Amino acid sequence: MMNRIVASSxxxxxLVVLMMLLxxxxxxxxxERLPMDAYPDLSPPLVxxxxxxxxxxxxxxxxxxxxxxxLGMNGIPQTTTKxxxxxxxxxxxxxxxxxxxDNYFARQQVFNRMGALSLPSGVSPSVSxxxxxxxxxxxxxxxxxxxxxxxxxxxxxWTVEPQYKSVPGVADDSGFGGGTMQYQVLLxxxxxxxxxxxxxxxxxxxxxxxxxxxGGFYSQGGxxxxxxxxxxxxxxxxxxxxxxxxxxGTPVLLKDVGRVVIGTVPRLGEFGYEKQDDAVEGVILMxxxxxxxxxxxxxxxxxxxxxxxxxxxxxxxxxxxDLSDLIALTTQTVQRNLLRGMLLVLVVLIFFLYDLRxxxxxxxxxxxxxxxxFICLDLQSASANLLSIGAVDFGILVDGxxxxxxxxxxQIAARRGTSLNVIEIVKAAAAEVDRPLFYAVAVIVASFLPxxxxxxxxxxxxxxxADTMIFALIGSLIVTLTLLPVLCxxxxxxxxxxxxxxxxxxxxxxxxxxxxxxxxxxPVRFDPCxxxxxxxxxxxxCGSPKPGTGFPQ
Numbered sequence: 065m066m067n068r069i070v071a072s073s074x075x076x077x078x079l080v081v082l083m084m085l086l087x088x089x090x091x092x093x094x095x096e097r098l099p100m101d102a103y104p105d106l107s108p109p110l111v112x113x114x115x116x117x118x119x120x121x122x123x124x125x126x127x128x129x130x131x132x133x134x135l136g137m138n139g140i141p142q143t144t145t146k147x148x149x150x151x152x153x154x155x156x157x158x159x160x161x162x163x164x165x166d167n168y169f170a171r172q173q174v175f176n177r178m179g180a181l182s183l184p185s186g187v188s189p190s191v192s193x194x195x196x197x198x199x200x201x202x203x204x205x206x207x208x209x210x211x212x213x214x215x216x217x218x219x220x221x222w223t224v225e226p227q228y229k230s231v232p233g234v235a236d237d238s239g240f241g242g243g244t245m246q247y248q249v250l251l252x253x254x255x256x257x258x259x260x261x262x263x264x265x266x267x268x269x270x271x272x273x274x275x276x277x278x279g280g281f282y283s284q285g286g287x288x289x290x291x292x293x294x295x296x297x298x299x300x301x302x303x304x305x306x307x308x309x310x311x312x313g314t315p316v317l318l319k320d321v322g323r324v325v326i327g328t329v330p331r332l333g334e335f336g337y338e339k340q341d342d343a344v345e346g347v348i349l350m351x352x353x354x355x356x357x358x359x360x361x362x363x364x365x366x367x368x369x370x371x372x373x374x375x376x377x378x379x380x381x382x383x384x385x386d387l388s389d390l391i392a393l394t395t396q397t398v399q400r401n402l403l404r405g406m407l408l409v410l411v412v413l414i415f416f417l418y419d420l421r422x423x424x425x426x427x428x429x430x431x432x433x434x435x436x437x438f439i440c441l442d443l444q445s446a447s448a449n450l451l452s453i454g455a456v457d458f459g460i461l462v463d464g465x466x467x468x469x470x471x472x473x474x475q476i477a478a479r480r481g482t483s484l485n486v487i488e489i490v491k492a493a494a495a496e497v498d499r500p501l502f503y504a505v506a507v508i509v510a511s512f513l514p515x516x517x518x519x520x521x522x523x524x525x526x527x528x529x530a531d532t533m534i535f536a537l538i539g540s541l542i543v544t545l546t547l548l549p550v551l552c553x554x555x556x557x558x559x560x561x562x563x564x565x566x567x568x569x570x571x572x573x574x575x576x577x578x579x580x581x582x583x584x585x586x587p588v589r590f591d592p593c594x595x596x597x598x599x600x601x602x603x604x605x606c607g608s609p610k611p612g613t614g615f616p617q
Contacts, residue, residue: 067495070494074550077550080546087435087439090435099357100356103198108144108520110197116155129183132183146160195349201348217239217243220346228366234362245327247325261321266318269306367381413426421560464504465548472494474493476490494549
């Protein structure tokens, strides 16, 4: 089978070159499309249940919220661990599922249980966005020369966040800093007491007077007219005109017992940016399983749209953290390492083969094997990272190519000075090593297969590296069996001459004439071909009739 592949390649040399050019084009396109991540996501499937109960101590939160939530989530399939923390006014329960569990299945199981929880009145648990612990990809601040932090926070809550959440691949956009705008009623205790009202009655009156009501419809002139009562509060004046009570036919309005102002929700913290003591920040989390580069491109496009079309001219979104910077640094590191590795391998090949043509022909295997790997990764919609691409071993990739080219080089050099039929020489030389070469690559590929048995973070971390190496090895085997014989038939058709560095002939002659085995510290002449010789000693001197005869033929 291997012999027929080499023979067919030598018969269709231009077709082989054309196929390799197509490989280069498809591989380059796949490389441009291949998403690059700084690091893989190693976290298992998680579901985080967050419950807020403002104003209550951690002990009450633990007893009345955290414990009931934990009990309600008992027995969910594929749950491995359950952790919780109770703080002042906040309960956080984290469920960890076994690796391989579908994230949406896990979340649906939690949602199914949440409806049956018995919690204090007015308390409603929620599930955190579907994002990995390392899912923070973008941070920005809203800046304006004239507007207050409260106004910027209003833009963040009602304009910017909904726009970013509409971007495919974004799990959540959380705003920090500024002050959340709030309509506040400041009651005068003396006036409240004078009209015989309490704060609870004022709150009830405000709730009752803030809503629209449907009134049905009536028909007139063959048309239907819908009737509704408009009662929703829209302005500060509307709030001040709410009727709280009627004393002796005189209505008591809210503005008679207090003031209505615009204020901010009581704050527990503050965000500062550079010289701004009070700024407004937004944090964007990526949906788990998405590709970082693709999501970042869409987020950056949305930022440009917000600045140019949606927000007022004096309000701008200014990003100050972008994961693409880290990805760019990772990409540069990978490219630099790949280039250095290829140059180093090329120098070593030329030095030991001692022929520029042979060294360059062997070195062609490296980029073509990598491009083949990129095509395979693109087909399976995988992403690359520093480990999966940066861990490629070029020495392994060119092993088979060295055997093939060195044997062809040796056979052509042995016929120097005679009429050369390069095609037949290349075919015969390749036939000597093609099968052993195939089995050698198969053994190397098999050595990576145990990685696919790894589970958990180890499997997530090393499986992309195994994918890349196996694809690259397969690509190098294809190039070795098809393109390299063709290149040798072209660039070595005029014949070659074996040469080497000065000490090589002396070393080869000495190695061929004398082989010693040290016994008790004394050198004893040893013939590796003698009966009873140790099988661990190299059989190169035994005159094996054909390389690779130890492999199936």
